[in-house]
Each structure stands twice: as C-alpha cells, then as structure tokens.
Amino acid sequence: xxxxxxVVAQFEGEPIVRWQWIVDHLDDVWSRGLQHVxxxxxxxxxxxxxxxxxxxxxxxxxxxxxPVTWAIGILYTIPSFAFIFLLLPITGLSQxxxxxxxxxxxxxxxxxxxxxGLDSVEADVREAAIGMGLSRRQVLWRVEVPLAVPVIIxxxxxAIVSAIxxxxxxxxxxxxxxxxxxLLGLDTFFPTPLLLGVVLSVALAxxxxxxxxxxxxxxxxxxxxxxxxxxxx
Amino acid sequence: xxxxxxxxxxxxxxxxxxxxxxxxxxGGDDTGGGASASAEPKGELVVGVSGAFAENQLVAEMYAQVxxxxxxxxxxxxxxxxxxVGNEAxxxxxxxxxxxxxxxDLPQYDESAPTNGDPAAVAAxxxxxxxxxxxxxxxxxxxxxxNVFVVLPETAExxxxxxxxxxxxxxxxFKLGAPPDCPKSDFCIPxxxxxxxxEFADFKPLDFGGPKTVAAVDSGAVEVxxxxxxxxxxxDKGYVVLTDDMNLQANGNFIPVVRExxxxxxxxxxxxxxxxxxxxxxxxDMVGQVVNDKRDVADVASEYLTGAGIL
Amino acid sequence: MEIITDGFSWLxxxxxxxxxxxxxxxxxxxxxxxxxxxxxxxxIAVPLGLAIGHTGRGRFISVQVANIGRSVPSLAILGLVFLxxxxxxxxxxxxxxxxxxxxxxxGIPVILINTYxxxxxxxxxxxxxxxxxxxxxxxxxxxxxxxxxxxxxxxxLRLAAVQIVATAGLAAxxxxxxxxxxxxxxxxxxxxxxMVAGAILIAAISVLTxxxxxxxxxxxxxxxxxxxxxxxxxxx
Numbered sequence: 188x189x190x191x192x193x194v195v196a197q198f199e200g201e202p203i204v205r206w207q208w209i210v211d212h213l214d215d216v217w218s219r220g221l222q223h224v225x226x227x228x229x230x231x232x233x234x235x236x237x238x239x240x241x242x243x244x245x246x247x248x249x250x251x252x253x254p255v256t257w258a259i260g261i262l263y264t265i266p267s268f269a270f271i272f273l274l275l276p277i278t279g280l281s282q283x284x285x286x287x288x289x290x291x292x293x294x295x296x297x298x299x300x301x302x303x304g305l306d307s308v309e310a311d312v313r314e315a316a317i318g319m320g321l322s323r324r325q326v327l328w329r330v331e332v333p334l335a336v337p338v339i340i341x342x343x344x345x346a347i348v349s350a351i352x353x354x355x356x357x358x359x360x361x362x363x364x365x366x367x368x369x370l371l372g373l374d375t376f377f378p379t380p381l382l383l384g385v386v387l388s389v390a391l392a393x394x395x396x397x398x399x400x401x402x403x404x405x406x407x408x409x410x411x412x413x414x415x416x417x418x419x420x
Numbered sequence: 421x422x423x424x425x426x427x428x429x430x431x432x433x434x435x436x437x438x439x440x441x442x443x444x445x446x447g448g449d450d451t452g453g454g455a456s457a458s459a460e461p462k463g464e465l466v467v468g469v470s471g472a473f474a475e476n477q478l479v480a481e482m483y484a485q486v487x488x489x490x491x492x493x494x495x496x497x498x499x500x501x502x503x504x505v506g507n508e509a510x511x512x513x514x515x516x517x518x519x520x521x522x523x524x525d526l527p528q529y530d531e532s533a534p535t536n537g538d539p540a541a542v543a544a545x546x547x548x549x550x551x552x553x554x555x556x557x558x559x560x561x562x563x564x565x566x567n568v569f570v571v572l573p574e575t576a577e578x579x580x581x582x583x584x585x586x587x588x589x590x591x592x593x594f595k596l597g598a599p600p601d602c603p604k605s606d607f608c609i610p611x612x613x614x615x616x617x618x619e620f621a622d623f624k625p626l627d628f629g630g631p632k633t634v635a636a637v638d639s640g641a642v643e644v645x646x647x648x649x650x651x652x653x654x655x656d657k658g659y660v661v662l663t664d665d666m667n668l669q670a671n672g673n674f675i676p677v678v679r680e681x682x683x684x685x686x687x688x689x690x691x692x693x694x695x696x697x698x699x700x701x702x703x704x705d706m707v708g709q710v711v712n713d714k715r716d717v718a719d720v721a722s723e724y725l726t727g728a729g730i731l
Numbered sequence: 732m733e734i735i736t737d738g739f740s741w742l743x744x745x746x747x748x749x750x751x752x753x754x755x756x757x758x759x760x761x762x763x764x765x766x767x768x769x770x771x772x773x774x775i776a777v778p779l780g781l782a783i784g785h786t787g788r789g790r791f792i793s794v795q796v797a798n799i800g801r802s803v804p805s806l807a808i809l810g811l812v813f814l815x816x817x818x819x820x821x822x823x824x825x826x827x828x829x830x831x832x833x834x835x836x837x838g839i840p841v842i843l844i845n846t847y848x849x850x851x852x853x854x855x856x857x858x859x860x861x862x863x864x865x866x867x868x869x870x871x872x873x874x875x876x877x878x879x880x881x882x883x884x885x886x887x888l889r890l891a892a893v894q895i896v897a898t899a900g901l902a903a904x905x906x907x908x909x910x911x912x913x914x915x916x917x918x919x920x921x922x923x924x925x926m927v928a929g930a931i932l933i934a935a936i937s938v939l940t941x942x943x944x945x946x947x948x949x950x951x952x953x954x955x956x957x958x959x960x961x962x963x964x965x966x967x
Contacts, residue, residue, distance in 0.1 A: 208714060264938045266897030269930035272914045276734040276923040348802065355804035359904075361499055366806060373810035373904070376631040376817065377714055385807045392802045504921065597906075600919035624825065625916060626906055635817045636906070641825035 205379045212380075215368075216387065223364025223391060226357070227350045230286050234293030234346060239339075241294070242301035243327065252302070259298060262291040267356045275360065285357040292353065293346035300342025304335025337407045344399040351392045355384070365391065464493040465682060468515030470506045470525070472499045473628055474710040474717065475565060475648060475703065479519035479674050481721040482694045489731055490690055498717070502601075503528065510677065511553055517678040517691075522546050522560055523670025525677065527606070529553065535670035539564070542671045554680045558688045561674035561698035565650045567607055567629075568669075570659035575643055583663035584616050587644070591618045597633050597642030600625035607669055608646065615668040620644070631711075650700060652708035674698055693730055702728075738927030747928075752912070754932070761909035761936065765896045768831045772838030772891055777884065780843045784850025784880070785872050794847065797840035805898045809833040813905040830902040830909075837898055838891035845887025849880025881952045889944035896940045900933045910936070 209216075245252045265273075270288035278284045308331045316330045355366025363370065365387040372381025467484045469476045477498045484494045497515050500506045507528055509515045522542045523535035529549035535542060543560040550557060571581055579590045587594075602608035602623065612618040624641065626632040629648040637645040637659065644662075647654060649672070654661060676691045706724055709715045725731040741747055748754045783790045812833040816824040823829075853876050861871050877884075903911030913929025916922075 205714065211716065261938055264893060264941050265934040266900060266937050268897065268900045268911070269914070269933040269937075272918065272926055273735070273738075273930040273934070275918075276927060277732065352802055352804050355806050358806065366804060369804060369807045369810055373806075373813065374627065374630065375711070375714075376635070376814060378814060379714070381807065381810050381814065385803055385811075388804055388807075389799060389802050502919075600916050603916075604920040624906055625903075625912075625919075632906060635821060636825050639817075639821035639824060641822075641906075 201376075201378065203378055204382060208379050209383055216383075219364050219367050220387065220391070222362065223351065223354050223366075223388070226282065226285055226289065226354050226362070226364060227347055227395075230289035230350055231293045231297075231343060231346045233286070234290045235297050235339075235343065237290070238294045238297035239301055242298050242305060245298075245302055246305040246331075255298070256295075259291070259295045263295040265291075267292075267353045268359075271357060271360060280360050280362070282362060284360060285354065285362045289350050289353060293350060296346040296349070297339070297342045300338050300345075301335065304338030304342075305331050307338060308334045337403060340399060340403045340406065344396055344403070347395050347399065348392045351388060351395060355388055364388075461493070462491045463682065464495065465517065466495045466497055466515045468497040468506050468509055468518040469500050470503045470518055470520050471628065472501055473630070473648075475650060475707050476519055477717045478703070478706050478710065478721055479694070479698070481717050482725055483517065483519065483676060483691055485718075485722055485725055486690050486694055486730060487687075490686075510555065510679065513679065513681075516682045517676055520546075520557075520675050520677045521565060521670070521672040522675050523566075524607075524672055525550075525675075526670070536667050537671070539671050539673050543673060543675055546675065546677075550677060556678050556680050556683045557675050558678070559675070559692040559695050561695045563650065563698040563700050563703045564671060564673050565648055565700075565703065566664075566669045566672040568647055568649045568654070568661045568664070570637065570645050570647055570654060570661050571643060572637060572640075573658055573660055576660035576662075581660065581662060583665040584612070584618070584668070585665050587662055588617045591620050591644075594620055594643035595622040595624055595641070596620040596644050596646070597624045597626045597636040598646035599628045602646070611668050615666050648707075650704045650707055652704045652712065655704075656708075656712075694725070697728055697730065734923055734927055735931075737924040738931050741924040741928040742931065747925075757908065757910050757912060758932065758936070761896070761899050761933075764827060764830055764834065764902060764907070764909055765892070765899045765940075767827075768834030768895050768899075769838055769888070769892050771831070771835040772842055772895070773888065775835070776839045776842035776887075776891075777846050780846025780884075780887075781850060781872065781877070783843075784847045785868070785876060787851075790847065790851075794844060797843050800836075800840040801844075805833075805837055805894075806901060806904075808836055809898070809901050809905060812836070825906050827907065829905055830899065830907045834895045834898060838895050841890045841894065842884075842887040845883045845890070846880065849883030849887075850876045852883070853879045882948065885944070885948035885951050889941065889948060892944050893937055893941050897933065897937045900929075 241255060245255055265288070267288050270291070271284055274284045274287055278287070312330065312334075313326060316326045321329065354362075354364045355369055357363040358366035358370035361367070365384045368380040368384030368387070370384075372378060372384065465487055467480050467487070469480045480496070480498055484496055488494050497509070500509060500515075500518075503520075503525065506515070506518055507525075510518060522539065523546075526533055526535050526542065526546045526549060529552075530545065533542075533545040533549065539560060543557065547557040569584065569587070575581065579586075581587055581590070596602070596609070598608055599605075602625070603610075605611070609620075609623065624636060626636055626642075626645075629646070629651055633642075633645045633647060634653050634657070636642045638657070645659075647659075649661075653659075674695055676695060678687065678691070702724065706720050709720045710717055722731065742754070750756075779793070782788075783793055809830070813824065813829045816829040816832075820828070850872075858871055858875065861875050866874065899909050900911035900914065902909045903915040910929050910932045913925050913932070917924070917926030917929060
C-alpha cells in the first residue's frame, strides 16, 4: 500500500485526492455505505439461516457431510464476477443478483464453522445431558448450540469480512456499495473516488471484524483474547 | 441464559439489516438540484437517461431542475446503462422522460427512416415514429452531438487522412478503439465496412467516448478512436476529426422523449426552454466541466440554467 | 433458467471455437495471464515468507500488511494498477502488463502468509535439535522447515491460483483479454448466451484450478497427512 500511494502521488495534473470532492459527496458515502451494509448483513443472515439447519442435520447424519461440502464447495469456487453475470439474465439488475452469490459463499463458511462448533462438544457432556433426561432437541438447544456459539460467531466474522470485499464487484451492475466509488474512479480516471472506495471498504471490513470480535467476547467472557477462530479452507 | 446467545446474534444481524434497508430506501437518487418548488405542486415525474455518461446526464439534470422549479416532484434515474435499457424503461412507464439524440434514437422505432440530413426532418420522423409507442417529443436542440472518429495529427499527416474515405486504404494496418458494443453497432464496425469499406486490423473494446479511448489514442495503443463530437478533449488534445464524408453517422440533436400520459403543453414549454438553448459550444463547455474538472453534473447544470436566465 | 442452456449451446457451437475471439484463444489468454501472474507472485512471496518465517524478522509488519492487502477489493487493485500504468507507462497500459501486475499483487498476500505460517509452525525444539546436530541455517531451512511447511505453502499457492484465475476475468474491464471478454462484450452487445457462456467458462476454469492444485499438493507431500489447514480461503 505504501508503495502504491508513493507511485500514485506522482500523478500529473490530477491531485491524488481532491478532498473537496469527498466533502461534497458525503451523502453518497452514507447511501453507499448503507447499501454495502444491507447487502452484507442480509446475505450473511440468510446464509446463517440456511447453513445452521444444514450443519445440525450433518452433525446428526454424518454421511451427508461430504456431498454437502462438495456441493457448496463448488458454489464457493465460482468467482463472484462470473456468478453475477450468470444470474444477470435471470434476476436482472436487482439485489438478488448480488445476494445469491454472497449467500452461497457465506453458507460454506458458516456450515463448516457451525459443524465444527457442534462437533467440539465432547461426547461425555452430551451423554451427561441425555442422562439428566433432556430430549434430543433440548440437548441441541440447551447444550450443543450454546457451546458452539463462539465458533459460529468466528464463522460469521469470516463470512462478513469476505462478503464486504465481494460486494464491491457488484458495482458492475450498480449494486456495489463502496465499490461504486472504485468503478467511478476507474471509469473516469479519477483517483479520488477510487482511493475513497478502497479506504472505505477496507475500513468497513476492519470495523465489522472488531465489532464481531467484541460480540464474541461478550457472549463468551471466559474465552481468552484472540480466542477461537476456525480457519476456512 | 446461554440459549439466548444464538438468538442475540441472529436478531442483531437481522435488526442491523432491516434498519439499514429502511434507511437505504430513502437514499434514492433524488439529489435535488437546489431548486425549490415555487409553483403549486404538480405530479411526480421520473427523469431518465439514454446512457450513463456526462453529456446525457447533464441534459437530463437540466430538465429535472427546470421541472422541479415549476412545481413538479422529480425522481432521477441517471445511471441507466444504455439506450436499449432506457427505452424499455420508458415504454414500461418506469421513467417518464429522457433526453435522446434524434437520429440515434430513430432506428429503434423506425429502421427505414433516414437518420441524418435536415435536423428538423429527422426530429419530425422521430416524433412520428414514437407516437405508436405512446410517446411524444418536443423541440430539438441546435446542438448536434454525434460520433466521430479521431486520429493523432501525426497519424493524419503520415497517412494523408482527412475524411473517413481516406481511412479505408490504410485501416488494414490500424487498430480501432471504441465502445464494447461497436462490433454490433450500425454506426461502428458493420456500418464502417458497408459504407466506407473500412476494415481495421484489430479492435480494442474500450469505453463510450471516455478516458480509456483518449488514453489509448494518446499512447498509440490504437490509431483510431471513437469519441463524441462534443467532447472537449478533441479540441484540447488537437486530435484530427475524420469527416464523415459519406454521411454514415446520424444526427445527434438533443430531444426529450416523453410518455404521452404525462405530456402537457406546460411540460413541453418547460422542456423547450432548456433544449432550444443548447448549442455545441455551451454543451462542450459543460461536458468539460464534468469530465475534466470533475464537477458534479447537478452543479454544472444549475449554474448554466441560472446563467442563461432559465431558472 | 433457459438462458443457462443457451450459454451451453453457445459453447457447443463450433463457430465460437475459431478465430481470434474463439474459445481456445480466450482460454489460452486467460491461462497465460494467470500463470505468469502466479509465477511472479510465487517468486516474490515464497522466498519472502521463508525469510520471515526462518528469521522471525519483520513478521508483525509483513503479516499486517498482507492482511490488509488481502482485504483490498480486487477491482480496486486492478483499477489502481491500470490508472498508474496509463500515467507512468502509457505505451504498456493497454497490453497485458497492468493485468499481470494486479493479479500478481493479488496473489502475494495469501502465499506470503501461508509460507510464513508454514515455517513458523515448525516445532522450535526440532529446529534447535537440528542446529545442535550441526546443521547450518540454510540446511535447517532446506531439510527441515521447507519440507514441513510444504503442505501449507501448497495451500497458499492453490488459494492464490484460484483467486488469480477468478480475477483474470476482470481484465476485460481494462481493455484486456481473457474470458472476461465474453462476459463484458456479451453484456454490451446484448448477447446473453455469450455472456453466460463466458461466466460458465470462468467458473469451470476456477473449479478446475482448485482441483489441479489440490492434486499437486498431494503429489508434493505424499507422505504427509492431507487436510492441512490454510489461513482463510477467500472467494474472489
């Protein structure tokens, strides 16, 4: 980054950043920020609503894990650029066209983490609960899920941070949140909005990450700093 | 207590997105040109464009501001990607009016009518052609924005290029830089071949008369570039514009196309008060302010309207 | 859904498999851009990651920079590199250079982090023991650390390769070639079948890249257990 800004600093004729332009477009920063947050938040919420039952199902019926992982793994590997343009003729220039890929990507992350969270519950804890007379459903909601929450939130963190980066591509169909600034800069050879878009989307990712880290600490006060974080491969 | 955690997380995410969705809807595109309603309130109008580029957005914005100043509530849709999308939006009633270019819009409704020659005749032909779609037009502008093909002065000199006909002989060694729709446009590759027998060695898909095309011409990445005739860059950079000697290009006089349902004499008079003042010179100046000085379309439009005594 | 079928029909039409805009040429362009970029990224990031992991020097700063670098949107990297190229080396701005530089820049962070983590996770006691046996720093690196880090390095390469191949589709936005051409041109020329066909090809090539690099990783470390952890695959 440092190197990049050094090179950009040598732009002739055009200042690297026109501060006044940013001041004049604060309303756009707000409305695009909202679009960015809405797309990210709703996609990950829907992703969680799909991934959670899938993971519960998979933890009960282990044989479903490989086919489910394989199927959502393939969706995960489809580049967002291709995904959006595959959907464009079907769902048009709508939120849905951006939402579907984002939901698909978050499902894999959330499925893996939820499953890992459920699996992390030790067998004797589970048996003790059953021994105390809890039904299967009660074991799930009172024992397994609460214990899995830290790992699930870790998954939500990864899903949200990666979705924030991906939204920017949707600028190509006018739904890109801060990505709209990036595309404007590229289309009009105007470094100010391009850099603004970069800074804002990176800042949003860092902010979301910190907020969710805070939430993670809040719900699991016993965990050590830097605590549970499952990696997605 | 523990079982609430999942709920807290889900509810938090949901609340966040619902909140943001609620706020997001009010964001919209009505940036407001500054003009306050002085007359009694009239209907709501949606002003669109026939492409999301500065020149067309400027004219649309001027229409919007004049309408707002005269009591209309205006919603702006200035990011519509191209003519085809804009025309669909117009016939579907998603937008109520948009600035068009007489001869370039005409083939969308009537493929046989001549698109160039007498500006009044082409405007009249468009007016007649759109009637069957439930659309009307008003006065057209003196300003004529059409497509031009440009080369660097050195290229022109070395190859004796003055007009498009003179390009035919040397085009086989040249690359063309033009919008990505060029291979399909009758005013671009197919038209150049039919009318002039021009066949380029290669084609680089760039942008719609934008900075990529300019940079590609400057750097020699392409020898010939397609730009809009009112682009001030042509004059600034001293490009040689190749004359369209066989009249391939259409007339590009600005003209508003309006849904009949919202049309009225008053609306027409307001639109005319803008359109009839637009000349090559003042449009070129305004485009320059947006493209080169990075000024906002709304500011440039309102400054012009005030300066010209329209607002 | 019919449009997806149209996309496949476009792909099976022999007319689309010839000429300078034919599928073989575009696939080749796409792979060529990606391969050159991946090579450059590897040549820069692997030695750097090895050095940081081995010496422990500059690891905080480089991991931070790599992490932030990873969250810079790929569209922005491409845009920045292109604008800089137009300004500084206009003669090369409309060739493959900006795309290759941007794609390489995109691949560096994930390779760097995985290489560094791969070396860093090697048991310190084992390293000390090797040194005690009289191995030099270079020998420790070559005989102990690199072999043990290979699975993670390969994961880094795989993640980088997939991301590079995916993002090479965006080259079309800066007048470049590759499979993104079908998507962008199909979009502007109102040929949905071509646009969808381009998207299908990019998706297929990404999935294949993932497979090929998974296999390569198995070949590179046949004696080690598979299922190694990477540090975060990012969809592109």
